[in-house]
Amino acid sequence: MDELTLRQQEILGYLQLHMRSYSTWPSFREIQAHFGFRSTNAVMGHLRALEKKGYISRVPGQARTFRITMDFNEENQPTDSVEVVDIPIYGTIAAGYPDGVETGGEIGRLQIDAETAGIRRARRAFALKVRGDSMIDAGIFDGDIVILEPRPPNNEDIVAALIDGETTLKRFIQKRGKAPFLKAENKSYPQLHPVAELVIQGIAKSVVRNL
Amino acid sequence: MDELTLRQQEILGYLQLHMRSYSTWPSFREIQAHFGFRSTNAVMGHLRALEKKGYISRVPGQARTFRITMDFNEENQPTDSVEVVDIPIYGTIAAGYPDGVETGGEIGRLQIDAETAGIRRARRAFALKVRGDSMIDAGIFDGDIVILEPRPPNNEDIVAALIDGETTLKRFIQKRGKAPFLKAENKSYPQLHPVAELVIQGIAKSVVRNL
DNA sequence: CTTGACACTGAACGATTGTTTAACTATACG
DNA sequence: CGTATAGTTAAACAATCGTTCAGTGTCAAG
Structure with a gap:
């Protein structure tokens, strides 16, 4: 810089x-x-x-x-600002994502610095309260808060995807030349999800859990 | 209003x-x-x-x-202003805990609001970067950041304890009438730890992991 | 039935505001 | 000496933006 x-x-x-x-x-x-x-x-x-x-x-x-875009900390003291990001928490993310902003379903907010959350300040991160245990083998449990960034997924990313009108957490798998699919990380669940109309709402960057 | x-x-x-x-x-x-x-x-x-x-x-x-002019939650009730806490992250916590603050071994800082972290602002929380997989069955993996509060442990709390000069994460078990012990939550590890000189540095309140 | 609130359409006006082009001064670099 | 960068003045332009006036429809209260 x-x-x-x-x-x-x-x-x-x-x-x-x-x-x-x-x-x-x-x-x-x-x-x-x-x-x-x-x-x-x-x-x-x-x-x-x-x-x-x-x-x-x-x-x-x-x-x-x-x-x-940048919080220039040390040196010039007119700054005491840290890279703390305010993130909305959704219980369920409703269909669509019309304007980058979703009005319904916000159940709270959290503040965390961008580095710890693994997100970029510029992007519009949001958080999702996990329901169900479809990802326990990935270390994500019921009640966890997952912080996501809206952007196209890469292979092996954990994504929030719209399936049957509800947002669920799955791992996104795309091998070259093949159609992508979603995979639940729980041995006792059907692990493969065919992807008909894939609506990826964001990719998971970090998870916060109260012990 | x-x-x-x-x-x-x-x-x-x-x-x-x-x-x-x-x-x-x-x-x-x-x-x-x-x-x-x-x-x-x-x-x-x-x-x-x-x-x-x-x-x-x-x-x-x-x-x-x-x-x-005010912050609201869904019910139009003003939300009390969120308290973002600045927490030091230690790679290893050195012996002792003289003033509640340990300068040596600090490898970073994180900012998070107290509610999400599950801590009370008044106490002096600190964070610990987890090394090893002694707690994977509790959903805590290598590289995770655990946020802790220094205070006496209750039964079943996950604690940071000083064992052999190194801080490790274990579950604290104390049944009435019996001596307390520490338990590693990994099936492939020796699960029980006798507690000779028990130095509990803090109890874990939440965990943050980058996916 | 009327009144008033709420919610909204449609068009136009004028001020705020970002943007551009051109020119000037000063300092530092090679 | 020429050139580049930072900093500034000046005037004019065009897009954005808040505002106003006039009117439609609904619904509940009086």
């Missing part, structure tokens, strides 16, 4: 401060006013630099849609 | 999820698209209602400047 200039650190610090105070990102002209710029283009330049160096990400054309 | 209609709850839920997922509030037209409205005015009405009832606040004329 490239280093930031002094000015860029100031800008980034202001972004964070504004976000923490108002829970909203500032607009270009608010940043401009705060630093006394006479042109919004001064802001533009800095934000482009920050984005180029990977510190923030933005959605072009949309208002107030910065995101700070 | 006035009560919300079903539709208003849906809107509010979407606002929260969008904020948590994107760290940005949605625009009117994003809300419109998500709910399939054909007019942004439908959104206007709901947001006005939500603001009137005190659930959100906004800055007129500015883009994406909602704020939710």
Whole structure:
């Protein structure tokens, strides 16, 4: 990660401060006013630099849609932020995944740092309370919380898949040249699941269990 | 706090999820698209209602400047603010436990909210990276992170105990009238451990594993 | 039957806001 | 000396976005 200039650190610090105070990102002209710029283009330049160096990400054309992708900890103390991610917990994930956001069925939330959870901050992780023991041979038990990331599965990934209108946890198997299938990791269960219409909602990254 | 209609709850839920997922509030037209409205005015009405009832606040004329004034669970009950705890991770816990804090051997830190970790904030929790497979029958594998609280063990608790100068994970068994002992939960291991000098460093509250 | 709330359509307006192009200064590098 | 980067000014543009006005339909309360 490239280093930031002094000015860029100031800008980034202001972004964070504004976000923490108002829970909203500032607009270009608010940043401009705060630093006394006479042109919004001064802001533009800095934000482009920050984005180029990977510190923030933005959605072009949309208002107030910065995101700070990196939590630069040590050194500059205007930061005390850790990479803690707030993740919704679903009991059951309803069909579809229309907008990357699912309104129904949220039963709680958890906070965990991205590294421990094995997820990337940018992606929209969600969590799932495991019901049933179809994955006990993979060390996932009834009542466990599984943290997932929505993305296409690779071979051997544990995935949350929509089967018969319900989300279940299975291992995704795809050998080359063959059709993929899902496998339950419990010796006493039917282990193979043919995949007709495969709706993968996410791949499991980590699991949390209360002992 | 006035009560919300079903539709208003849906809107509010979407606002929260969008904020948590994107760290940005949605625009009117994003809300419109998500709910399939054909007019942004439908959104206007709901947001006005939500603001009137005190659930959100906004800055007129500015883009994406909602704020939710309270956090809610599904029942519209304000959730007490979650407590994220910073926990040190030890590879091996050295002898003693002088101040509840052991600096040597710290291999990292993790952040997690107290409820998910099953711990109480007041106590000084610590985490331990599991080595070996002495507890696989309890669903704890090599490489797992176990979160512990220093306190006296009860029967059947999984504890971190100092054996032969090394910290290992065992289940603590104490039947009344008998001497306590430690039990490894792996069928292929010697399961019973006599306890000469029992040094319990903490009891396990939860486990986190990367899949 | 009327009133009022809730939920929504449709179109248009104007302000906010991100973006672009052009030009200027200063500093550092080779 | 030329070039590159950082930082800034200036004016204008176009898309996004919140807002308003006018109107439709439903349903429960009075």
